[in-house]
Amino acid sequence: MKLTEPDRGWSWAVLGASFGIMVVNGCLGQGIGVVHLALLESFNESNSKTAFAGSLFAATQSCGGVLAGFILKKYSCRVATAVGSLIMTVGFTCCFFLNTLDSVILFYGGIVGAGAGLTYTTAVVVLGFNFEKKLNIAGGIAVSGVGMGVMLSPVIQETREMFGNRGLFFILAGFSLHVGLFGALYFPSRLEKRKTVVVRSLENLNRTSEEIYGIDLGTNDVIKSPDVTKELVPSSGKITKQESMISQIYNVCTNVPFATLCLCLFVANFGIYIMFLNLPNYAVLNGGTAIQGSVLISVSGICSMIARVLTGLTTNNDEVDGALMLFGTLSVLGISNICLPLYGHSYGGQIVYSVFLGLYSGVSFPLLNGLSIRLVGLRYLATAVSIQMFSVGLGILSGPPCGGLYLDSGGTYDTCFLMTGFIILGGAMFSMTSEYFRKRRRLPVETSPDRDALI
Structure with missing residues (x-):
């Protein structure tokens, strides 16, 4: 597969996909008020306890980026988005069948929020792998999708009125599934592949010989790569040891x-x-x-x-x-x-x-x-x-x-x-x-x- 070049070609399709994911996340984020009303009517619990579901969702939507770091290190932006979309879809579908507020707080606030955070963070990171000179422009366009999602939040209310409090969760599961379709457009880029080569080479340094080898991103042939060597060898001339995710953090x-x-x-x-x-x-x-x-x-x-x-x-x-x-x-x-x-x-x-x-x-x-x-x-x-x-x-x-x-x-x-x-x-x-x-x-x-x- 031909790798995406920065700032041109398929990079703009990736930007469109990132924008679409931001719209969905913005709509779901501002839709917590509608979900709050649905939970109040369904379970008749206290306002403070019911509000914790939406608060936990908003927090895990941001904190879910930690999970994104682990997946992105080992796999790719496309895989991370697919996993996040699946987590969101399963979480919302389970909420359709749940009968207690505590379980809804767990699945909606915790599981769905974590999946949303995974897709949101990946939608930010993928821009860094597809843009260099126009990175800030791309970032501005992509995250503006959150604002558009806020504008579309009345759609959540209309959905609730049409399908009821429980049916709302089933429709939101469908919204979440579309995030995976956007993520399928995250074709691998030259910058992302280069990052993967560097990380994998670092993980295998204890098995390498005196020379460090990388992958020529244009031909996929194994050759001596000065660029990879430069990234792997510090200015001191010493080669660092294997680096785990914990050590990266x-x-x-x-x-x-x-x-x-x-x-x-x-x-x-x-x-x-x-x-x-x-x-x-x-x-x-x-x-x-x-x-x-x-x-x-x-x-x-x-x-x-x-x-x-x-x-x-x-x-x-x-x-x-x-x-x-x-x-x-x-x-x-x-x-x-x-x-x-x-x-x-x-x-x-x-x-x-x-x-x-x-x-x-x-x-x-x-x-x-x-x-x-x-x-x-x-x-x-x-x-x-x-x-x-x-x-x-x-x-x-x-x-x-x-x-x-x-x-x-x-x-x-x-x-x-x-x-x-x-x-x-x-x-x-x-x-x-x-x-x-x-x-x-x-x-x-x-x-x-x-x-x-x-x-």
């Missing part, structure tokens, strides 16, 4: 600039998802209707789709730095949060904030591939993105409950949003701290992927 996490960037993602999403969860109810408490509250989320989704495309276009050249872009957008969002008590008591002001929330909350995702390659290199891309998505998931899982505890203890929404703004500003500061550590260590734009460059 350790090496990446001990990279101080990368670890600080993950801390930025955790803190920022901790605050951002407090806003996503509470903004509709905030509108109702200020005299709006439930429909008006849902419109706020739709407005943020539309703006998010636009912002992600523009971010990719803006950062596609060296004139705009991705780390600086991340710092600036999070800072603007934090300031808009701090000022929300001043203008947010009118519905017009809430619309204005929804625009800010959509434009600046999802900018980090188009930048993940570029920032990861700059900090840890191409060979560690899958592991790095997996850890980043895990950090995002931890923020999603911990932020809304902490906000809820504060409100339940007598705190006001205005004070909660004010503190959330400072939290988001803290995330922005961590992004610049990561860049400071990178420049202090003088890491090049494309870091050598050997371990010596990572620690």
Whole structure:
């Protein structure tokens, strides 16, 4: 099979497939509210316990990237997506037959969420294997699919009305199966094959002779490969030992600039998802209707789709730095949060904030591939993105409950949003701290992927 060349040909079909998977994940992610209503009607359990199903789904959708790292290391993006699609389909189908909320929480929140996280993370990683010069543009277009998925969330509600609370899960299983069809378009690329050759060669170093051999990606003949040798041999001249997935995670996490960037993602999403969860109810408490509250989320989704495309276009050249872009957008969002008590008591002001929330909350995702390659290199891309998505998931899982505890203890929404703004500003500061550590260590734009460059 002819391998896909970066930035041209079939790479754009891969981008289309990634976009389609993002649309499905965005639709399912924003559909947790509809599923929440379906579970309330079906099981008549408490609101807090029922809400845990949707919260767990959103968290595992991000944290599922860890599973993606293990599968991508051994197999390919196509296999990882097929496995994730199958997990989602089986999980939703089982929910159709379950009779207790606890079991639904396990299958919907845990199993389906993990499958969704696997497909989502792979849809991000596959772009790094198919684009080089136009990586940020591709990333912006792909993740804008999440915003389109938010716009399509009313489809989930219409499905529920047509097929009932249980039938909803069966239809969602069909949606999930389509993700596997998109993943079938992930044809192997030259960059992905090169990464596989490097990893497999590392795993067999203890059996190699004095010379290291690689695979000529054009002819599939076994020849001496200077490029592979360069990637495998550190500048010190010593050959590293066999590298397991655990050691890869350790090496990446001990990279101080990368670890600080993950801390930025955790803190920022901790605050951002407090806003996503509470903004509709905030509108109702200020005299709006439930429909008006849902419109706020739709407005943020539309703006998010636009912002992600523009971010990719803006950062596609060296004139705009991705780390600086991340710092600036999070800072603007934090300031808009701090000022929300001043203008947010009118519905017009809430619309204005929804625009800010959509434009600046999802900018980090188009930048993940570029920032990861700059900090840890191409060979560690899958592991790095997996850890980043895990950090995002931890923020999603911990932020809304902490906000809820504060409100339940007598705190006001205005004070909660004010503190959330400072939290988001803290995330922005961590992004610049990561860049400071990178420049202090003088890491090049494309870091050598050997371990010596990572620690």
